[in-house]
Amino acid sequence: MDTARGSSPATPSPPGPPRTRSGAAPSAGTKGVPRARREEQILAAAVEEFGRHGHAAASMASIARRVGVTKPLLYTYFGSKDGLYLACLEHIAHRLVTAVEAAMTPDPQGLGPAASHVPPRVLAAVFDVLEEQREAWFVLYDRTLKPGSDLHAAAHAHRAAIDGLAASGTADVLRGQGNEDPLDADALKHVWTGTVGALVGWWISHPEQSAPEMTARCARLLAAIRAPH
Amino acid sequence: MDTARGSSPATPSPPGPPRTRSGAAPSAGTKGVPRARREEQILAAAVEEFGRHGHAAASMASIARRVGVTKPLLYTYFGSKDGLYLACLEHIAHRLVTAVEAAMTPDPQGLGPAASHVPPRVLAAVFDVLEEQREAWFVLYDRTLKPGSDLHAAAHAHRAAIDGLAASGTADVLRGQGNEDPLDADALKHVWTGTVGALVGWWISHPEQSAPEMTARCARLLAAIRAPH
DNA sequence: CCGGTAAATTACCCAGAGGTAAATTACCGG
DNA sequence: CCGGTAATTTACCTCTGGGTAATTTACCGG
Numbered sequence: 001m002d003t004a005r006g007s008s009p010a011t012p013s014p015p016g017p018p019r020t021r022s023g024a025a026p027s028a029g030t031k032g033v034p035r036a037r038r039e040e041q042i043l044a045a046a047v048e049e050f051g052r053h054g055h056a057a058a059s060m061a062s063i064a065r066r067v068g069v070t071k072p073l074l075y076t077y078f079g080s081k082d083g084l085y086l087a088c089l090e091h092i093a094h095r096l097v098t099a100v101e102a103a104m105t106p107d108p109q110g111l112g113p114a115a116s117h118v119p120p121r122v123l124a125a126v127f128d129v130l131e132e133q134r135e136a137w138f139v140l141y142d143r144t145l146k147p148g149s150d151l152h153a154a155a156h157a158h159r160a161a162i163d164g165l166a167a168s169g170t171a172d173v174l175r176g177q178g179n180e181d182p183l184d185a186d187a188l189k190h191v192w193t194g195t196v197g198a199l200v201g202w203w204i205s206h207p208e209q210s211a212p213e214m215t216a217r218c219a220r221l222l223a224a225i226r227a228p229h
Numbered sequence: 230m231d232t233a234r235g236s237s238p239a240t241p242s243p244p245g246p247p248r249t250r251s252g253a254a255p256s257a258g259t260k261g262v263p264r265a266r267r268e269e270q271i272l273a274a275a276v277e278e279f280g281r282h283g284h285a286a287a288s289m290a291s292i293a294r295r296v297g298v299t300k301p302l303l304y305t306y307f308g309s310k311d312g313l314y315l316a317c318l319e320h321i322a323h324r325l326v327t328a329v330e331a332a333m334t335p336d337p338q339g340l341g342p343a344a345s346h347v348p349p350r351v352l353a354a355v356f357d358v359l360e361e362q363r364e365a366w367f368v369l370y371d372r373t374l375k376p377g378s379d380l381h382a383a384a385h386a387h388r389a390a391i392d393g394l395a396a397s398g399t400a401d402v403l404r405g406q407g408n409e410d411p412l413d414a415d416a417l418k419h420v421w422t423g424t425v426g427a428l429v430g431w432w433i434s435h436p437e438q439s440a441p442e443m444t445a446r447c448a449r450l451l452a453a454i455r456a457p458h
Numbered sequence: 459c460c461g462g463t464a465a466a467t468t469a470c471c472c473a474g475a476g477g478t479a480a481a482t483t484a485c486c487g488g
Numbered sequence: 489c490c491g492g493t494a495a496t497t498t499a500c501c502t503c504t505g506g507g508t509a510a511t512t513t514a515c516c517g518g
Contacts, residue, residue, distance in 0.1 A: 030465035030514050038465085054373040056286030059505060070467060072508075081506065143430065144283040144373060177453045187431050188450050194427020195420055201372065202419040206412070221417050224406045226455060258483025259495035267495085288475060299497060304477065 039077055041067050044133065047088045051135025054144040055085055055151060085139075086154060092129075092136040093158035099125040100165050118169055123218045126196060127203070127211035137200045141193065166192050268306055270296050273362065276317045280364025283373040284314055284380060314368075315383060321358075321365040322387035328354040329394050347398055352447045355425060356432070356440040366429045370422065395421050 033041075045066040049058040060081055064071045078084040103125035104118060130136055140159055145152040170188040174180070203214055262270075274295040278287040289310055293300045307313040332354035333347060359365055369388055374381040399417040403409070432443055 032514080033465080035465075052373075053375065054283050054286060057283060057373050060507085061505070071506085072468090073466060075507065076466090138372065143367065144281075144286050146282065174453055177456055179449060179453060181449075183435070184446060184449055184453075187428070187446060188453070190431040191424055191427045191450065194430065195424055197427070198420045198423020199416070201423065202416050217413060217416060220408060220410075220413055221420065224403055224408060224413075224417070227406055256483075256497070258497075259485070261484080262495080264495075289477090290475070300476085301478075301498090302496060305496085310476065 035077065038067075038069070038073070042069070042074060042077060042084070043087060043091055046084050047092060047133055047136045047139055050085060050088055050142070051133075051138040054138075054142055055081075056144060060084075082151060085151060088136075088139050089155060089158045092133075092139055093161065095129050096126065096140070097161045097165075099129045100162060104165055104169065119222060120215065120219050122165075122169075123196065123199070124211075124215040126200075127214045130200060130203075131211045134200055134204045137197060141197055163189060163193065264306065267296075267298070267302070271298070271303060271306060271313070272316060272320055275313050276321060276362055276365045276368055279314060279317055279371070280362075280367040283367075283371055285373060289313075311380060314380060317365075317368050318384060318387045321362075321368055322390065324358050325355065325366075325369070326390045326394075328358045329391060333394055333398065348451060349444065349448050351394075351398075352425065352428070353440075353444040355429075356443045359429060359432075360440045363429055363433045366426060370426055392418060392422065 042063065045063050046058075049063050049066065052058075060071050060074055063084075064074055074084060078087055100122055103121040126137075140155060140162070142155060145155055167185065167189045170192050171185045174185055174188060179185075199214070199218060203209060209217075271292065274292050275287075278292050278295070281287075289300055289303055292313075293303055303313060307316055329351055332350040355366075369384060369391070371384060374384055396414065396418045399421050400414045403414055403417060408414075428443070428447060432438060438446075
């Protein structure tokens with residue numbers, strides 16, 4: 001009783017291909033899904049599992065089941081649990097960095113956008129990237145990774161690009177205030193990424209909200225926080 | 230509510246307790262530590278483990294090892310892993326709620342403190358409670374609990390009291406702005422607790438910082454965020 | 459039609475973690 | 489000095505989960 005068996009997998013079997021003489025057999029052999037597409041499916045399922053439960057609590061068998069496939073396939077494609085995790089890390093880090101970079105350095109003529117317009121733009125970019133895979137954020141920001149492990153280091157490294165962008169933004173805020181304390185800057189950066197995480201967490205528990213709706217809501221909240229009270 | 234409270238010595242390693250004929254043997258038999266004190270030690274170790282790695286990734290053996298004791302003792306004292314987790318939950322939820330409540334409704338004569346003074350007061354209270362067990366926060370706010378499980382429900386229930394306090398504070402801010410949207414209020418509450426979590430996370434990675442130092446830093450950061458930029 | 463290869467499965471192994479029964483050691487009151 | 493009880497360990501069971509070897513099924517080019 002190890003892996004998926006019998007009933008139809010997550011994705012309904014593609015309309016044309018293989019299909020043994022019997023109606024729909026969960027037997028061995030190719031299912032006509034090329035490796036590249038399978039890898040995408042596996043990656044998507046893995047991101048969701050890892051993001052939801054954290055690296056340690058996520059199980060390979062569970063990911064395989066979600067895709068409608070068995071464990072060994074994951075191992076032939078990704079080598080190991082850590083290998084799969086690393087692939088997830090790279091995948092989403094790349095997408096997030098690209099989007100956030102674009103949001104922070106936009107219009108070609110002239111300088112960057114006005115400082116106070118940056119946070120909403122960044123949030124919009126993040127929500128857009130995460131729309132279909134909201135848990136992805138928590139793969140990157142997985143607090144349960146054992147400090148000192150390779151994975152912890154890898155996650156830290158992949159976060160570095162995003163954290164760097166966050167740091168440049170928050171540092172400006174503090175410098176404008178005459179605050180040059182590097183620890184304050186580091187802490188504020190942490191608070192910013194933590195806030196994004198909190199927003200994504202809220203979004204996950206409100207699946208009906210669209211990315212643009214989230215963006216609008218965040219604009220309201222940011223305004224409320226900044227107003228004098 | 231617990232076990233007998235004796236008049237036995239109270240310092241860490243009692244000067245003259247048991248000790249077999251040999252110098253120091255890891256053998257069976259009592260070590261002279263009364264149940265109540267052992268339970269405290271176990272609870273402390275468990276909070277740290279659960280907070281660091283999340284419920285699923287934490288191991289009983291690891292907790293036992295940290296205390297300098299073996300697994301069966303944990304089971305005779307707390308019944309099961311979930312039982313121990315529940316005990317942790319109750320312990321820290323109680324301490325946090327008490328402290329935050331006190332911070333939000335202080336001076337007996339007159340109304341509560343000025344609205345803008347509340348957040349720093351709450352943070353000070355939280356940092357004070359968590360000073361010696363910073364990871365405790367993440368036992369309460371453990372994102373890796375499987376939704377639908379008993380533990381998830383229990384954690385949610387224990388968070389409820391704190392979240393309620395957060396909600397009352399954040400709702401005021403929004404109402405002062407003319408914003409009555411309940412979803413906005415819920416999201417802002419989530420952002421606030423998330424921010425506290427982010428600050429605690431930063432604190433954990435900077436062990437040399439004292440609670441008062443954290444409080445001061447947060448005051449600076451709050452001011453910086455609220456100032457026009 | 460035949461073999462090669464890609465896509466998958468079945469059936470395992472093994473370490474580790476939750477959990478338990480039974481024995482062991484020390485103390486304390488009579 | 490004796491027995492009861494609290495504190496604690498040793499040794500074990502079992503199930504889950506990462507990981508692997510060998511095998512099966514389907515397609516494709518000659």
